[in-house]
Amino acid sequence: MTRIYGLTGRQLPIHPQPLPDELFTHWFTRLSHSNGLKVQTLADRLFGYPSSFWARDQDKLASQQAIDALAEVTGQVPADLLRLTLRPYGDYLYAKHNPFGNTRWILPLGMYHRTRRHGLQFCPLCLRSDVPYFRRCWRLSFYVECDHHHVLMLDACPNCKAPVMFHRAELGHRHRRGYPPTVNCFRCCFNLSWAGAQTYDWADQQAMLAAQAAIFSHFRHSAFLHERTFESAQTFFDVLYLLCNRIGSSRRTGELYDWVQEQIRPHETRQINRRVNKFDDRPIWERARLLEAAFWLLCDWPYRLNCAIRELNIYPCLFTPERGERNTWLLEAMPLFD
Incomplete structure (x- = not known):
């Protein structure tokens, strides 16, 4: 079993259930914050220090070992956690899933260490829901319009133009009790759910x-x-x-x-x-x-x-x-x- 410092039982005290079509890394972030841990801290304790978990696109890469380790400390079924990743899209959207490089229909994140240049879209109206979260389908390049609100997707903070990196919203809050919401921009703390929504003007x-x-x-x-x-x-x-x-x-x-x-x-x-x-x-x-x-x-x-x-x-x-x-x-x- 994976041993986490200070944990007396076999599972984390709080293990939130995955939401419908929730993105794997967003669920991991919610899991960390709900247990009072930073995302890098939980990764270090699960996969060994220092962990390179956040230096990779884990929504594409997530190994079976990582899935099994998370299932062990959360009580989740490994197959259910695997469905949070982008890997299942390979069953019907494209022929080959490439966890280490570009994959057809999947937006690249432009990874550089733990930072990202682009790649994650969001619908501001969806983020105004009671439990805001980031969806798997928002990583698909053809998903340019929200299927629920029929508005054009956004891929950056409208206030400072920073890319979406919800796992870095906790930076700079070492002595703060609790962590900022994942819908806040990591750079300027702007609430992405209040971004302006625009419809796409289809010509035909x-x-x-x-x-x-x-x-x-x-x-x-x-x-x-x-x-x-x-x-x-x-x-x-x-x-x-x-x-x-x-x-x-x-x-x-x-x-x-x-x-x-x-x-x-x-x-x-x-x-x-x-x-x-x-x-x-x-x-x-x-x-x-x-x-x-x-x-x-x-x-x-x-x-x-x-x-x-x-x-x-x-x-x-x-x-x-x-x-x-x-x-x-x-x-x-x-x-x-x-």
């Missing part, structure tokens, strides 16, 4: 409905797009990811974004950064624009993409599945490009 109603139906049902193992049902959600999300990357790319397919904007936003002047190649590395508003463009193309598949390729003289092979993927849904459109 059909694309909006298709995007919301697909994005809001990401937790299912199947996906829907109008009359088409995909028994494997990965089949759909593979194509969606390919389209989002190709539409925003600066190589040979970059004109496709401008072409789509001319169709749905003829007076659009705001441009995306063409130097960013990966969809997951983009800010929220750019990801929202690319998702809107991709779903607009998918709403009349493959006619609209076929028209764009003919008008822009783009090589159809750029839209074929990546190496190792066999997506017949995307390949069925290829004969129309000849």
Whole structure:
């Protein structure tokens, strides 16, 4: 058994239950603070001093040994704790989960020691609930709009522009009794739940409905797009990811974004950064624009993409599945490009 200094029983005195879709590291933070411990202190006592627990993206990395150690001192079932991590998304959103590097559809945190540059989104209206907490789905790059309040997600403190790092809100409070709420900005202590909420101005109603139906049902193992049902959600999300990357790319397919904007936003002047190649590395508003463009193309598949390729003289092979993927849904459109 893991021995924690001052603990006479086999479990911590207080072990809060995980909330629906709660993020693993947020639950760990609540567990630490409810027992009067700092997050680094609990990590040191569980995994050995000095622990590098917070120097890694534990929502992706969390090892089975760490899960078992936490289950032992909290009385939780290891499988239930594992579901708090991002690893289960690998069952239906992407083919391979990479705990040590970038993974498709997962926002990178930009880790540097125990600090983060970006990666965690939040809905300010969700944080105004009775028990505010950070959700797993807020780490998904296609989750740009809250499925409950239908407002655009935020990824930084509106007061000081600092990234969200709830595990560092306790810094500077060594002699304070209790710890600040995790919804407070770690830098300026601004309450993130009071950040302004904005709705996303979808230019095409059909694309909006298709995007919301697909994005809001990401937790299912199947996906829907109008009359088409995909028994494997990965089949759909593979194509969606390919389209989002190709539409925003600066190589040979970059004109496709401008072409789509001319169709749905003829007076659009705001441009995306063409130097960013990966969809997951983009800010929220750019990801929202690319998702809107991709779903607009998918709403009349493959006619609209076929028209764009003919008008822009783009090589159809750029839209074929990546190496190792066999997506017949995307390949069925290829004969129309000849």
